[in-house]
Amino acid sequence: MTKNIMIVGVGGQGSLLASKLLGHLLLKEGYDVKVSEVHGMSQRGGSVVTYVRFGDKVYSPVIDKGQADFIVSFEKLEAARYLEYLKEGGRIVVNTQQIDPMPVITGAAVYPEDVIARMEQLGVAVDAMDCLSLAEQAGSAKAVNIVLMGRLSKYFAEIPLEKWQTAIEECVPPKFLELNQKAFLLGRDEQ
Amino acid sequence: MKQLMLGNKAFARGLYEAGCMVVSSYPGTPSTEVTEEAAKYDEIYCEWAPNEKVAMEVAFGASLAGRRSFCGMKHVGLNVAADPLYTASYTGVRGGMIICVADDPGMHSSQNEQDSRHHAIASKVPMLEPADSAEACAFAKLAYELSEQYDTPVIIKMCTRVAHSQSVVDTAERIVPEPIPYEKNPAKYIMAPANAIKKHPQVEERMRKLAEYADNCPFNRVEMGDTKLGIITSSTCYQYVKEVFGDSACVLKLGMVNPLPRNLILDFAAKVDKLVIIEELDPIIENHCKQLGLSVSGKDILPMEGEFSQNLIAEKLGVAVPAYQTLDEQMPGRPPVMCAGCPHRGLFYTLSQNKCTVLGDIGCYTLGSAQPLNAIDMVLCMGASVSSIHGFNKATAGQCEGKTVAVIGDSTFVHSGMTGLANIAYNQSNSTVIILDNSITGMTGHQQNPTTGYNIKGDPAGKIDLEALCRAMGINRVTVVDPYNLAECDRVLKEELSVHEPSVIISRRPCVLLKYVKTAPPLKVDCEKCIGCKSCMRLGCPAISVKDKKAVIDTTLCVGCGVCSQLCKFGALQQG
Numbered sequence: 001m002t003k004n005i006m007i008v009g010v011g012g013q014g015s016l017l018a019s020k021l022l023g024h025l026l027l028k029e030g031y032d033v034k035v036s037e038v039h040g041m042s043q044r045g046g047s048v049v050t051y052v053r054f055g056d057k058v059y060s061p062v063i064d065k066g067q068a069d070f071i072v073s074f075e076k077l078e079a080a081r082y083l084e085y086l087k088e089g090g091r092i093v094v095n096t097q098q099i100d101p102m103p104v105i106t107g108a109a110v111y112p113e114d115v116i117a118r119m120e121q122l123g124v125a126v127d128a129m130d131c132l133s134l135a136e137q138a139g140s141a142k143a144v145n146i147v148l149m150g151r152l153s154k155y156f157a158e159i160p161l162e163k164w165q166t167a168i169e170e171c172v173p174p175k176f177l178e179l180n181q182k183a184f185l186l187g188r189d190e191q
Numbered sequence: 192m193k194q195l196m197l198g199n200k201a202f203a204r205g206l207y208e209a210g211c212m213v214v215s216s217y218p219g220t221p222s223t224e225v226t227e228e229a230a231k232y233d234e235i236y237c238e239w240a241p242n243e244k245v246a247m248e249v250a251f252g253a254s255l256a257g258r259r260s261f262c263g264m265k266h267v268g269l270n271v272a273a274d275p276l277y278t279a280s281y282t283g284v285r286g287g288m289i290i291c292v293a294d295d296p297g298m299h300s301s302q303n304e305q306d307s308r309h310h311a312i313a314s315k316v317p318m319l320e321p322a323d324s325a326e327a328c329a330f331a332k333l334a335y336e337l338s339e340q341y342d343t344p345v346i347i348k349m350c351t352r353v354a355h356s357q358s359v360v361d362t363a364e365r366i367v368p369e370p371i372p373y374e375k376n377p378a379k380y381i382m383a384p385a386n387a388i389k390k391h392p393q394v395e396e397r398m399r400k401l402a403e404y405a406d407n408c409p410f411n412r413v414e415m416g417d418t419k420l421g422i423i424t425s426s427t428c429y430q431y432v433k434e435v436f437g438d439s440a441c442v443l444k445l446g447m448v449n450p451l452p453r454n455l456i457l458d459f460a461a462k463v464d465k466l467v468i469i470e471e472l473d474p475i476i477e478n479h480c481k482q483l484g485l486s487v488s489g490k491d492i493l494p495m496e497g498e499f500s501q502n503l504i505a506e507k508l509g510v511a512v513p514a515y516q517t518l519d520e521q522m523p524g525r526p527p528v529m530c531a532g533c534p535h536r537g538l539f540y541t542l543s544q545n546k547c548t549v550l551g552d553i554g555c556y557t558l559g560s561a562q563p564l565n566a567i568d569m570v571l572c573m574g575a576s577v578s579s580i581h582g583f584n585k586a587t588a589g590q591c592e593g594k595t596v597a598v599i600g601d602s603t604f605v606h607s608g609m610t611g612l613a614n615i616a617y618n619q620s621n622s623t624v625i626i627l628d629n630s631i632t633g634m635t636g637h638q639q640n641p642t643t644g645y646n647i648k649g650d651p652a653g654k655i656d657l658e659a660l661c662r663a664m665g666i667n668r669v670t671v672v673d674p675y676n677l678a679e680c681d682r683v684l685k686e687e688l689s690v691h692e693p694s695v696i697i698s699r700r701p702c703v704l705l706k707y708v709k710t711a712p713p714l715k716v717d718c719e720k721c722i723g724c725k726s727c728m729r730l731g732c733p734a735i736s737v738k739d740k741k742a743v744i745d746t747t748l749c750v751g752c753g754v755c756s757q758l759c760k761f762g763a764l765q766q767g
Contacts (some may be wrong), residue, residue: 032324061356101524
């Protein structure tokens with residue numbers, strides 16, 4: 001059975017490290033893994049998507065509508081944008097940060113209100129938290145990605161904490177290791 | 192050892208393991224990482240060439256010298272390199288030669304959606320198409336053998352989803368074949384008519400032999416299932432097909448897409464009740480099947496444009512797709528934008544204020560076309576800005592000269608803008624060309640180029656002096672401006688537009704994302720002074736917004752470039 005994790009956010013937020021960590025960990029766990037990302041034009045502050053799929057045998061590198069077991073979102077509007085990719089019974093893990101896209105900044109569009117509450121009203125399981133504050137608490141606003149990975153790890157009972165921590169050790173430069181381990185636990189343990 | 196590898200990285204690994212000695216490429220999404228990853232192996236000589244034609248000719252020269260070589264490019268790059276390709280097909284190779292072309296269905300980062308298989312067919316060169324990273328590595332190795340055995344360059348076609356997806360690869364050791372000594376052979380390598388006339392039938396014979404090889408080669412395979420449905424597919428479409436049907440349908444997976452097999456397809460067709468061809472972009476396999484007299488379904492149910500996916504294939508073939516929910520609201524788009532502190536912004540603002548007609552080019556600066564700057568009128572292909580402005584100005588007999596400019600990046604200028612400038616200098620139009628010199632190839636992720644002074648490994652290299660180059664071409668007016676200085680940009684632009692001779696403005700400041708660029712602290716808003724006039728918003732800087740009628744600076748994005756403070760008449764935006 002293939003499991004699907006979609007990582008969505010804004011170009012430059014660090015989703016590449018998140019998918020690297022997941023890919024590394026899941027491969028070591030013995031799964032077949034595919035990770036798909038898009039480079040180039042869309043990275044310049046645009047909406048970015050990364051697909052992580054794992055299981056006994058994974059064919060397609062992408063996740064389609066109604067197929068994601070998890071959507072990990074670095075920003076709340078992006079969670080709402082990709083809601084249609086969520087599987088029935090899937091879960092959204094979302095950073096409550098708001099980053100206005102250019103059409104909102106210029107006044108051509110309005111940032112949608114209460115997206116998290118509205119997703120919950122549809123019966124979607126949403127785990128929302130202020131990852132930016134937690135990342136800053138860990139020592140850097142850039143650690144939002146690892147805070148989110150910490151949160152996601154809660155939902156993988158079959159993979160013990162130590163395995164995640166080892167994977168972080170193997171994916172993060174030593175200089176930033178302590179900060180990232182702290183960010184991971186803050187995300188995992190936040191009430 | 193098993194590793195998770197990007198398709199492009201796996202391709203580079205295959206080149207390494209097969210003993211490739213020379214790599215020359217021009218960056219282009221989604222092909223760039225093949226060359227970047229190859230450059231990490233010290234055993235391979237790697238370089239960025241000024242354009243794809245040069246890269247292919249470098250690879251050809253290395254092959255002529257008896258070494259295994261490679262050149263990589265995106266789909267539109269193969270158009271630039273088409274000239275050497277079509278004749279290298281006639282000469283054949285000495286050392287094995289691989290060409291990577293990466294298509295971009297869905298146009299994630301491209302100006303068109305062309306199907307590169309047409310080039311393989313037209314140039315009569317075999318083309319392989321891997322479906323994941325493991326195949327990218329394996330096909331690169333096998334392609335060298337094919338190239339040397341059949342005396343032909345081999346094209347390996349990637350696409351965005353194969354190039355930029357990671358999957359598991361089992362690596363092996365590098366084995367370098369015995370070098371083949373150079374041997375003078377005019378009949379093979381001098382493609383003058385007398386020799387080329389003799390070569391053409393040999394090329395046709397080679398393709399006939401390759402078509403026979405395709406019937407029983409390691410690249411094509413049949414996976415039998417329920418014979419009610421047979422699917423012929425390749426590349427990433429194979430993965431979508433398997434995702435939908437698993438082992439329940441019969442699949443002929445083609446890894447060699449030129450030439451296409453005859454008997455293999457006829458045998459497969461005979462075993463299934465219904466035959467469907469699933470291929471992105473053009474109906475090439477489908478038309479081949481129809482020529483074989485088969486009744487097939489393909490583009491009658493599937494689109495010619497865009498990427499496919501598992502749901503798309505399921506829907507079109509009558510398989511149920513999962514349900515999903517959405518919020519009942521159109522979400523505002525989040526298009527890519529020029530970065531905060533991007534040196535192009537100040538220049539585009541100046542062009543916008545002067546109401547210039549701007550003929551644009553390919554690079555990050557294409558984003559100058561977006562709101563609110565709205566500063567570009569045309570983008571066609573690499574180098575077209577410089578060539579087109581000449582035609583535009585000649586056609587309008589002087590009426591547009593004073594308000595029309597061409598803008599082109601440093602890398603794109605060397606790629607194919609130089610020849611356009613030669614035409615301006617030679618045939619004398621009063622054209623103003625602006626070179627946006629950010630000292631790097633930006634859009635594809637910071638590759639060095641002949642104007643930066645560094646090579647692909649970051650070591651010091653030759654450096655083209657753009658001012659001297661333009662002057663040597665016969666452009667007498669060459670001015671350098673700092674795009675962070677709006678007053679200077681405005682003054683120089685007005686001056687150059689008013690003169691009656693060709694001129695070049697070099698807008699020079701390194702890309703703000705380069706590691707060596709030192710940035711200033713974020714600006715601060717003096718709320719007492721800010722009246723909420725939104726003048727600063729005209730720049731389209733993602734670090735500036737207005738809340739409660741006051742400008743707000745996003746301190747995580749602002750790099751203190753200070754361009755916005757030059758627009759504020761009230762001195763409300765201050766250096767931090």
